[in-house]
Amino acid sequence: QKEVEQNSGPLSVPEGAIASLNCTYSDRGSQSFFWYRQYSGKSPELIMFIYSNGDKEDGRFTAQLNKASQYVSLLIRDSQPSDSATYLCAATEDSSASKIIFGSGTRLSIRP
């Protein structure tokens, strides 16, 4: 069973600090990785995707991928109360179907 694992949290971070969210995946052949944000009562929305080892930055968000360690992370700089949400990590299967597999999510709370 291919899996994506995340700490469920809650992770509490003070406003203005860096929030660090982590994820591991079991399928060594996974090629594409995604971070989604889900506010309470809303659908998940894509915030970052990464395909290559290393860092990818977009505004206050940085995704980091280490395929050797099968590890993906999301850093949120200058955390704001509006960043409080559940963050879902996802990876594609290494198969002809390449289905996206989601982790169960980490709940992030930014305290003022």
Add this chain to the structure above:
Amino acid sequence: GAGVSQSPSNKVTEKGKDVELRCDPISGHTALYWYRQRLGQGLEFLIYFQGNSAPDKSGLPSDRFSAERTGESVSTLTIQRTQQEDSAVYLCASSLEGYTEAFFGQGTRLTVV
């Protein structure tokens, strides 16, 4: 439309009735997913369609659940003889290919009374 569209937004049904949920994916997206999300829980994979391949039904929880998709267009998720534990938000997502990012619809909130 610009996004994934699901209908109805809300559905209240009596225990034992059948329900049908609809998903209109983004035009041109070959991959389509159905998920179930119970209150306060994570996404529970139900079924995956990718082009003309046989669907991955490995997440369907029982034979009361079924889904169809016509080509690369609309999908319907049918739940027969609904039970109270079927109450959840049912989310549909589509992607251009299997390995690209998926976009979610707004969900159908199903309540079984």
